[in-house]
Each structure stands twice: as C-alpha cells, then as structure tokens.
Amino acid sequence: MEGEAAGSSMPANKKAASKPLRIALGVFVTSTVALGTALFLVSQGHIKLQPKQQYCLTSECIEAAAAIKSKLNTSVDPCDNFFRFACEGWIQNNPIPEDSSSYGIYPWLRHNVDLKLKALLEKPLSKRRDSEAVQKAKTLYNSCMNENKIEKADAKPLLSMLKHSPFRWPVLESNIGPEGLWSERKFSMVQTLAALRSQYSSSVFIRMYVSSDDKMSNEHIIKLDQASLSLSAQEDYLKNTTEAKAYRDALFQFMVDIAVLLGANASRAELDMKSVLKLEVKIAEIMIPPENRTSESMYNKMNISELTTMIPQFDWLAYIKKVIDTKLYPDLKDIDDSENIIVRVPQYFKDLFRILEGERKKTIANYLVWRMVYSRIFNLSRRFQYRWLDFSRVIQGTSSLQPQWDKCVNFVENALPYVTGRMFVDLHFQEDKREMMAELTEGIRWAFMDMLENENTWMDSETKSKAVEKAKAVLAKVGYPEFIMNDTYIAEGIKTLKFSETDYFGNVLQTRKHAAQSDFYWLRKEVPKTEWFTSPTTVNAFYSSSTNQIRFPAGELQKPFFWGTEYPRSLSYGAIGVIVGHEFTHGFDNNGRKYDKNGNLDPWWSLDSEEKFKEKTKCMINQYNNYYWKKAGLNVKGKRTLAENIADNGGLREAFRAYRKWIKEKRQGEEEALLPGIDFTPNQLFFLSYAHVRCNSFRPEAAREQIYTGAHSPPQFRVIGAMSNFEEFRKAFTCTENTTMNRDSMDSLTCALRQTLCRNKKMGMNFLKKV
C-alpha cells in the first residue's frame, strides 16, 4: 500500500478553501513572473543557469509553480530537514480539521473525491436517465441524509435487535422489556459469533474470509485469523503509560454510558463492563503482533476435522456453516469436515479458547453484543454520536463530528463501490492518463531490472534471473475494473439490495449483510488473475502478491500525484512515478519476495542470497528504529515498517532512474524547462514532488496510533529516510557530509559497527536499488 489506510482521519468540509487559494496564487505568480525571473538571474541560488535553459510560461507551469511554492518553508535548510522544507508551508495553511485526527495531502485529495461524489449523489434521481444501480445509490444517500427520520427513530432500530436472540444484551436485564432478558441457558456463543459475521460482517474473536490460497494462487480458500479489538492498538490494552490507561478508562466509561443510554442500570453497567474490559485485555495479550505474522507462519492449511482435533472446545464446522448463507450459495451446502482451510494464527486460537473456557458466559455475551452495538452507534441519532465524540476526544483528539454529507458519501461509497466508481470515472477520469501510466510502469520496470543487472553485487545469477522474470510479469491495473462499465453486470451484483428513502437503519443492515456474504461467492471459483476488484474512487495504490499486480485506481491519479503531459515530467516522475516504483518494489520486499511470478508462496531465492538480503535489511530496520517522533513520544518501529520502507527506498531510486532515462531518450538529454518564480532544477523538482505526496500533520493521539498500528513510517521519516539514503538527492541539493539528509558518512558507519555486511558504504546504504 502507498498511503496509510484512511482509518480515523476524516477530513472536514473546510478544505474547499484550498482551490480559490490556489487560483489566487496562480494570479500572483503570473503578475510577478517577470520580476521573479529577474530575481532569479541575480540570485542564482541552488541552480546553475546555463544560457540554454528555458522557462515554461504556460498556465499549467505557472499553476504548478504556485502549487509548489505555496507548500514550502524556505527558511528551513533542505539538507537539514527536507520534509519541513518541502511541507511546512502547506501544513501551516492547512490545519487539521476539528473532526480529524490528522490531515495531509492524502486526506485533502480524499476530500476532493468526496466533494465530487457528493455533487453526483445529490443530483435529483431520475427514473429515466439514471441506471438502476445509480438510482439505488441516490436512494441510499438520501436515506442517510434524512436526519429528521434518523432522530425520530433514535435508538428504536437497535433496541429491536437487542430484544431477540442472538443479540440479547445481559447488561440490559429486563429493562427494555421481558423479551430482552438474556438467559444463560439459551445463550450460544457459536450462534452469536456466526450471526455477527454472517449478518453484519463484524468479526469478533475470529476473522473468517475467503481469499486465494497462498501456495495455489489460482484457488480460493477459507481463512481464519484473529480479529480487531474495540481500541485500535493492542498496546492500548497492555501498557501502563498515562495514555494507554486514559484510553482504557475512556473506553470503559463509553461502554457504560452507551449501555445506560440503551436502558441499563448504571451500577449494573459498571460491574458488567469492568468484566468486559478485563476480557478484552486478556484477548489483547494473546494476539500475534504484526512482526510475527509472516506469510510462512500464517500458512497452516488443514481440514476442518484437523482444526477440530487441535482446538476441540469450539464447533468450527457449525460456525463456518452458519456464517455462509447457503440460500445465496446453494453449492456451499456441501461444506463438511473435509473442507480445507488456512488457520493463520493457531496459537492465538488455542489461547483464545483456553481463555473463553474459563470465562463466564454472561461476560462473553456482554462483550459480543457490545461489539455489535459499537458498530451500530454511528447509525443512530445524534445523542449517541455525541457520546462517541466524547470518547473520540480522548482517543483521537477530535472535537467535532464529521458533517453528515461526508459520512453519507463515505457510506454509499463503501456500500456500492462499483456504482459510485462508475459515476466518478464517467465524469472525472480521463482515459489518456493510461498512456503516461504505461510510460511510467515501463520506465520503472526497466529501472528495476537495470539496477538488478548492473548494480547488484550480492545476489547470485540464478536468483537474479528469477527476479527478472518476476519483474517482467508484474501487471499494472489502472483507473477502474472494466466490468463497472457493464450496467447489467453491476445491477446483477446488487440485485438483492432494495433500499428505502425512509429506512436508513434498515438500509444499513442490508448493506452489511451484502458485504458479509460477498466473498463466499468466490469459494468454488478460480481466481481471475488478471482482474481486480478495487474501488475506483480509492485514493491509494496497491500491490497484490497473489496476482503480482500493481494497482492504481482513478482516485489516486490526480494532482498533485499525477500531472498531465502539459506539466514538467519531473513532477509526475517524482510523485506518481515513485508511487509506481513503490508498489513495484513491494513485489520484492521482505514479504513480497517470497511469492513467485505466478503469485505462489514458493521460495525462489537461493539460501545464500536470502541470507544476504536479511543481513541487509537489518541496516534499514536499524535506521528507522532510530527515528524518534516527538509528537508520538515514540520511536518508529523499524521491523514493523520494513516492507514499506523498502518500497519507499526502492521506488524513489527506480523513479529517478526512469526519469533520467526519459530525459536522455525523449529529449536527447536536454533538461526540461524551468518553472517560473521558483528556484529549482528539474531534479530538485522531482524530489520536491515526492515530498509533497507525504505532507501531513498529526495530533498526538493519531501519531501514537500511527506508530502502533501503521504499516508505514510516519510521513516525515518516509521523506527523510529514503532521501538521505540516496546519493542523487544529496547531489541535487548539494547536501554536504554531516547533514541529516546525507547519511552516507556517520550513519552508515554506525550501521557498519553492528552489521559487518554494511561496512561497505556503497553496498550498505544503497542496497535497495539492487534488490
């Protein structure tokens, strides 16, 4: 993945101001071009002005210059902290919205996509013009915007769920009527767990899903994994720091208050929720941390009968059969003990059922139903959401709720990704973007193979030729899956969904059910290796190891990532080009490298090359471990973020190399024209464009969460880490030795002391270009 998954950062609607600002800056730059140019000639700054060098004075170049200039803080020395130099202006002008815990270029783009979807969804529904699917999307959106109805319904829709098995909530006793009274005798954990998963797509204790079999990537298989907790980080349950304790206290109070809002007796709620939190802490203790979740350790294929022998306390077959709705998938009625499954975390499951065996049924029921209630709170009236906001103040630092329209846009987008995707690309995706994406992909592919062949000194030739084969097989998917253009196909995919303008809660439940069952469609079907199922409006990019695909949905292909051919290529190579390189490199990172060109988990490295690779990654783990993030009060976790750091370092080098090749071949070596009013060479623009992708700021709560749960390093270290390792960067900005942005001397020496293999400066710090 390229950007951090959106998670808790929810942009507000304030950012509409950015566009007029940009236009204003454009005007400003236009009127001062002549002056700027003159100033240039005298000041000369970093750049060497050759008489031949031209300025590009088109409106696009002026716009780009203004966009770049407005993001900088030129008082910072680029060799000291390139992130601050590149981003501090933008960060200053774009404070974190009250309803978000972090804000940056990614969330800003996300917000722009939301605004476009809002405009599309708010166009009046037309039975004549709108396809069936678009009508459903608009109806769903309208029901969500119908706040009067939602207020009137208040807690009623949820309470009616809590009155029936399997979701009676012990803490409520008979306070919502005698039919709501929970009974230990009638409680079945299997039943409740299965209902959560099969009706609402909620995974508690167990995450069950269908995806491709890692070692037979043409086939689908059921996988069982650990699930999430109420708080996002495992550490929040395990540490005794002030923050962790405050989070647990806030969660406890939140659970109590919600139970009381739904009718519980307060003192009873406190007692019950104390036990619930204790149980959740025990679960957190046995969860397998990300560092231990390697592809090999999670590949435990067995049949259900073997799993039942291993963990006899739970009726696995009954659970799996209850989760799958065989009315939708009659073929799956035949699932029995012989069904193969992949158990990703056997030790966790053993520990889990040991814990649950010793737990009171009432506590288990209280916990399971709490999780159901928690995932529905957003779908209730305001008073519930305001109670959530008090909780969010503590764990995310936010101080207002997201505007209803934004929530509703995200809801419809998640529920109907292909419908909203189609609406979006019809209006906002230009097909000619494919051409430059093809140019970039081929440039990256070439650069990767060129570095492998000409600079990698440690990989043996057999492993190299396998790596080349895999690089050649990487398949790029751009924009949107073709099938979204087929109205019949889209309508068929959502034919069971029948929305009502006046029943928002009922609509939500339908979408949950639909999401819950959708992956079972694939269970007996072959994996379509050249297809992709990514929502087109996603502002992110991906690598898929099972299909060896790199994926760039339409949402990602926008300024300031993707710049059209009218803009200097340096900007696109530095931004979307590095993103292409980043995804490409994931195929060869510490996890991706284990999969072959056909997407199978099947070792293709010689033992010797593998050993050297591992030695070399230790340097990088070390480098990032040493980054201290004051906002979080924590150091970066070098091991947890290794795959992303490899992708960043590799992607930057590949894209730069591809850019220089483009200049050499497409412009016969002649540099691109300069931008007016800003003092940068094309190579410098390349690096600025990379850094600008990453501009982002965080509240302390979000910073902490980023370190504990993020797969990526924090943005400033993604910039500083990859750039300070790269000799072309320090050349471009003439960063002398002993500067932070030039790690060639001091830090590689430190590294060398620990890792003999890294002693060779060139090999050590630059190893990534050779992977």
Ligand SMILES: *[C@@H]1O[C@H](CO)[C@@H](O)[C@H](O)[C@H]1NC(C)=O
């Ligand atoms: C820009 O950098 C200077 C020097 O470090 C600093 O004093 C100033 O506050 C920064 N400006 C912004 C907007 O962050």
Ligand SMILES: *[C@@H]1O[C@H](CO)[C@@H](O)[C@H](O)[C@H]1NC(C)=O
């Ligand atoms: C945190 O405090 C609790 C209760 O005092 C104690 O049982 C636990 O061991 C402590 N955990 C850590 C990681 O120190």
Ligand SMILES: *[C@@H]1O[C@H](CO)[C@@H](O)[C@H](O)[C@H]1NC(C)=O
């Ligand atoms: C809550 O329960 C306690 C203890 O059982 C009882 O004393 C109290 O009256 C109850 N409160 C309400 C509002 O029912």
Ligand SMILES: *[C@@H]1O[C@H](CO)[C@@H](O)[C@H](O)[C@H]1NC(C)=O
């Ligand atoms: C994670 O792996 C390390 C090293 O292999 C091991 O010592 C540790 O016990 C593992 N932790 C868990 C929770 O599995």
Ligand SMILES: *[C@@H]1O[C@H](CO)[C@@H](O)[C@H](O)[C@H]1NC(C)=O
């Ligand atoms: C499950 O797998 C084991 C080991 O391969 C085999 O002996 C057993 O017969 C299988 N059970 C069923 C029900 O297929």
Ligand SMILES: *[C@@H]1O[C@H](CO)[C@@H](O)[C@H](O)[C@H]1NC(C)=O
């Ligand atoms: C309804 O609840 C679901 C699940 O929590 C959430 O994803 C969705 O955003 C909610 N809808 C709204 C409009 O908040």
Ligand SMILES: *[C@@H]1O[C@H](CO)[C@@H](O)[C@H](O)[C@H]1NC(C)=O
């Ligand atoms: C569109 O989808 C339908 C239903 O899946 C299919 O029968 C039809 O062949 C598709 N049309 C095109 C042009 O692919």
Ligand SMILES: *[C@@H]1O[C@H](CO)[C@@H](O)[C@H](O)[C@H]1NC(C)=O
């Ligand atoms: C870099 O720092 C070291 C140690 O502080 C010092 O010995 C060396 O002279 C410095 N080099 C440069 C070029 O400033």
Ligand SMILES: [Zn+2]
């Ligand atoms: Zn990534």
